[in-house]
Amino acid sequence: MTLGGKALSDASDTAALERELARAGALIGPILEELLPSGRQDFLSDAVWYHLGTGGKRVRPAICLLTCERLGGEPSRALYFAAAVEILHNMLLIHDDLEDGDTIRRDQEAVWVRYGARNAVNVGDYMLSVAYGAVLKSPVPDAARARLAQAFAEALETTCRGQALDLNWRGRADLTVRDYLEMVTLKTGRYMALGMVGGGIIAGLSDDALAPLEQLGACLGAAFQIRDDLIDLTAGKGRGGVTGNDIREGKCSILYAHAVSAAKPPDRETLIRIMRKPRQDTTDADVARVHDVYRRTGSLQFADEQAERLVARAFETIERIPAADKEFFRRLTRYMVSRTR
Amino acid sequence: MTLGGKALSDASDTAALERELARAGALIGPILEELLPSGRQDFLSDAVWYHLGTGGKRVRPAICLLTCERLGGEPSRALYFAAAVEILHNMLLIHDDLEDGDTIRRDQEAVWVRYGARNAVNVGDYMLSVAYGAVLKSPVPDAARARLAQAFAEALETTCRGQALDLNWRGRADLTVRDYLEMVTLKTGRYMALGMVGGGIIAGLSDDALAPLEQLGACLGAAFQIRDDLIDLTAGKGRGGVTGNDIREGKCSILYAHAVSAAKPPDRETLIRIMRKPRQDTTDADVARVHDVYRRTGSLQFADEQAERLVARAFETIERIPAADKEFFRRLTRYMVSRTR
Numbered sequence: 001m002t003l004g005g006k007a008l009s010d011a012s013d014t015a016a017l018e019r020e021l022a023r024a025g026a027l028i029g030p031i032l033e034e035l036l037p038s039g040r041q042d043f044l045s046d047a048v049w050y051h052l053g054t055g056g057k058r059v060r061p062a063i064c065l066l067t068c069e070r071l072g073g074e075p076s077r078a079l080y081f082a083a084a085v086e087i088l089h090n091m092l093l094i095h096d097d098l099e100d101g102d103t104i105r106r107d108q109e110a111v112w113v114r115y116g117a118r119n120a121v122n123v124g125d126y127m128l129s130v131a132y133g134a135v136l137k138s139p140v141p142d143a144a145r146a147r148l149a150q151a152f153a154e155a156l157e158t159t160c161r162g163q164a165l166d167l168n169w170r171g172r173a174d175l176t177v178r179d180y181l182e183m184v185t186l187k188t189g190r191y192m193a194l195g196m197v198g199g200g201i202i203a204g205l206s207d208d209a210l211a212p213l214e215q216l217g218a219c220l221g222a223a224f225q226i227r228d229d230l231i232d233l234t235a236g237k238g239r240g241g242v243t244g245n246d247i248r249e250g251k252c253s254i255l256y257a258h259a260v261s262a263a264k265p266p267d268r269e270t271l272i273r274i275m276r277k278p279r280q281d282t283t284d285a286d287v288a289r290v291h292d293v294y295r296r297t298g299s300l301q302f303a304d305e306q307a308e309r310l311v312a313r314a315f316e317t318i319e320r321i322p323a324a325d326k327e328f329f330r331r332l333t334r335y336m337v338s339r340t341r
Numbered sequence: 342m343t344l345g346g347k348a349l350s351d352a353s354d355t356a357a358l359e360r361e362l363a364r365a366g367a368l369i370g371p372i373l374e375e376l377l378p379s380g381r382q383d384f385l386s387d388a389v390w391y392h393l394g395t396g397g398k399r400v401r402p403a404i405c406l407l408t409c410e411r412l413g414g415e416p417s418r419a420l421y422f423a424a425a426v427e428i429l430h431n432m433l434l435i436h437d438d439l440e441d442g443d444t445i446r447r448d449q450e451a452v453w454v455r456y457g458a459r460n461a462v463n464v465g466d467y468m469l470s471v472a473y474g475a476v477l478k479s480p481v482p483d484a485a486r487a488r489l490a491q492a493f494a495e496a497l498e499t500t501c502r503g504q505a506l507d508l509n510w511r512g513r514a515d516l517t518v519r520d521y522l523e524m525v526t527l528k529t530g531r532y533m534a535l536g537m538v539g540g541g542i543i544a545g546l547s548d549d550a551l552a553p554l555e556q557l558g559a560c561l562g563a564a565f566q567i568r569d570d571l572i573d574l575t576a577g578k579g580r581g582g583v584t585g586n587d588i589r590e591g592k593c594s595i596l597y598a599h600a601v602s603a604a605k606p607p608d609r610e611t612l613i614r615i616m617r618k619p620r621q622d623t624t625d626a627d628v629a630r631v632h633d634v635y636r637r638t639g640s641l642q643f644a645d646e647q648a649e650r651l652v653a654r655a656f657e658t659i660e661r662i663p664a665a666d667k668e669f670f671r672r673l674t675r676y677m678v679s680r681t682r
Contacts (some may be wrong), residue, residue, distance in 0.1 A: 042505055042506070043505040043506065043508065043509040044501070044502065044505045095462050095463070097467060098458075098459070098462060099458075099459035099462050099463060100459070101459075117439075117440075117458070118439070118440035118441070118508050119505070119508060119509070120443075121436050121440050121465075122436070122437060122440060122501055122504050122505055123461055123501075123505075124462075124509060125436060125465075125468075125469070125497065125501050126498060126501035126502065126505070128466070128469060128497070129494050129495075129497035129498035129501060130498060131493075131495075132473060132490070132494040133491070133494040133495065133498060136487060136490055136491050136494060142484050142486075142487055143482035143483050145483075146477060146483055146486055146487065149473070149477055149490055150477050151473070152473070153471075153473035153477060154470075154474065155468050156466065156469070156473070157470035157471060157474060158469060160385070160464075160466050160467035160470060161383060161385065161467065163463050163466075164383055164385045164460070164463055164464075164467070165383070165384065165386040167384070167459050167463060168384040168459060168460070195531055209492040234621075252631055255615060269546035
């Protein structure tokens with residue numbers, strides 16, 4: 001299987017990378033259909049495909065396949081693992097929306113709104129079992145398969161640990177930027193690295209050689225989340241154009257983490273009071289006031305600088321990845337941090 | 342590691358089996374503590390141990406260890422897998438209670454009531470990741486470990502498929518006993534067999550030799566569920582003495598499946614109407630009326646007969662298990678079907 005071929009060597013800009021990602025991502029379509037047959041009357045497949053069909057660019061599985069190839073592996077051996085990463089990503093979104101009470105995902109009703117909370121929980125558990133089964137179907141030696149399964153389980157565990165902090169730190173008055181970075185690294189780091197790490201395992205990398213991929217994932221995950229925090233204030237996050245969702249939910253964004261440390265009274269008290277308001281009581285004027293505090297404390301600029309710092313660290317890390325084509329990882333980094341969903 | 346020793350050979354009755362199960366179940370305590378350290382300030386371990394500490398007899402891990410031993414395996418190699426089975430069991434209960442809206446579990450508040458629905462979802466996901474990780478820690482050759490992981494993923498997948506039917510068939514007017522048995526076999530069969538199958542894999546059994554363990558699990562799971570349906574009407578299921586919970590929830594119990602086929606008008610219409618009522622609108626008088634329909638249609642006796650039929654099939658299946666001590670599996674069958682929780 002060749003993912004790039006001639007076209008790849010021309011892929012010197014973001015548009016070319018996007019085409020390459022789209023082409024690689026499309027390869028897992030048949031595997032997803034095999035693992036999760038559509039059209040079954042089982043009260044599962046409708047919800048699964050409703051969610052899988054609501055967009056999503058299959059970026060994560062594409063990264064897995066392309067990383068495997070760039071590291072000298074055979075990407076066809078990574079198809080099941082790539083599909084598992086995509087299924088994991090989507091089941092986490094289904095559970096996340098329920099946990100956060102988010103009613104809209106990719107400008108459509110969230111699964112829990114359309115199929116009920118009880119089905120959303122069970123469908124997510126089901127998808128996880130299928131994802132885990134897919135990892136074990138990877139056509140690689142037993143020892144590599146065990147490493148893939150271990151990486152998968154660890155990524156899920158770490159993500160849930162980060163999510164626990166995210167859910168329970170809302171409106172916390174003594175939240176620091178350090179806390180935020182801890183939370184976001186747990187929540188997104190391993191998970192963002194998972195496709196690359198899996199691609200690396202399938203390409204036969206040693207644990208030492210995998211380390212920079214894990215570090216790159218941690219940088220990308222945090223940078224991506226910071227961009228996401230900023231996008232929530234400007235364009236909104238695929239929630240029907242609603243902005244300031246994180247403020248309504250009281251989520252510990254980097255903006256809140258910075259502002260709650262930097263703001264002086266009475267701004268600080270206002271900020272905390274609004275973040276702790278129940279979602280339905282938070283008005284548009286409240287969101288505007290918080291946004292104003294963020295501006296005056298320099299939190300927006302701070303967030304931008306942090307994202308840039310993480311990108312710089314990502315670029316340093318890429319130098320240690322044992323791949324001839326390091327430019328691929330650099331382009332990927334720029335793409336992940338710049339893209340809106 | 343020897344689980345029985347001299348005491349075992351005396352274990353000719355249920356009390357002795359219970360002692361043996363308790364002794365074996367206690368062995369996973371240190372493993373659970375290693376996998377899920379208590380007392381962490383991580384918004385996970387409190388909820389995990391609140392739930393793990395609310396009773397539960399560690400019967401499932403004990404069955405895993407004792408089966409491994411009876412099949413000639415070394416039970417110390419099965420400790421991680423046994424712990425994984427226990428963690429899976431408990432995370433499913435946490436998610437089930439949320440899905441069913443059950444507020445009480447083992448006569449205490451359910452996790453979702455105490456820690457909120459969002460934490461209940463995430464804590465369950467976290468426990469699942471830890472259980473997966475535990476399976477992979479099993480000190481067995483890579484190929485056996487891959488089989489253990491496969492069995493684990495399949496059991497979860499099948500359970501979720503059964504749960505999807507259970508959640509969405511409530512108050513169904515054309516439910517048959519056949520439908521019920523399909524649902525309950527999916528929901529409990531693989532899951533009940535999992536500990537035994539894992540013990541068998543670790544003992545080195547071939548896939549052919551594992552088949553009777555899977556079949557025994559299917560019989561035991563269905564028989565256990567039928568007993569559970571009956572217990573719900575009489576003693577209640579650890580829900581603060583409340584009986585008729587299944588009727589209040591409109592769950593497809595074997596009693597409902599039988600009665601809705603056997604009842605004549607107007608009993609049938611009354612039955613369906615009450616089962617479809619929202620939980621909070623179902624009165625004690627409604628429960629009594631349904632109970633009365635069950636009595637008059639002979640559904641209680643039918644359920645008893647079905648449970649006995651399954652036990653008979655379990656006994657036949659046990660003859661094909663490649664263990665010298667078949668009496669252990671017979672005693673286990675009697676115990677699982679007779680015990681109240």
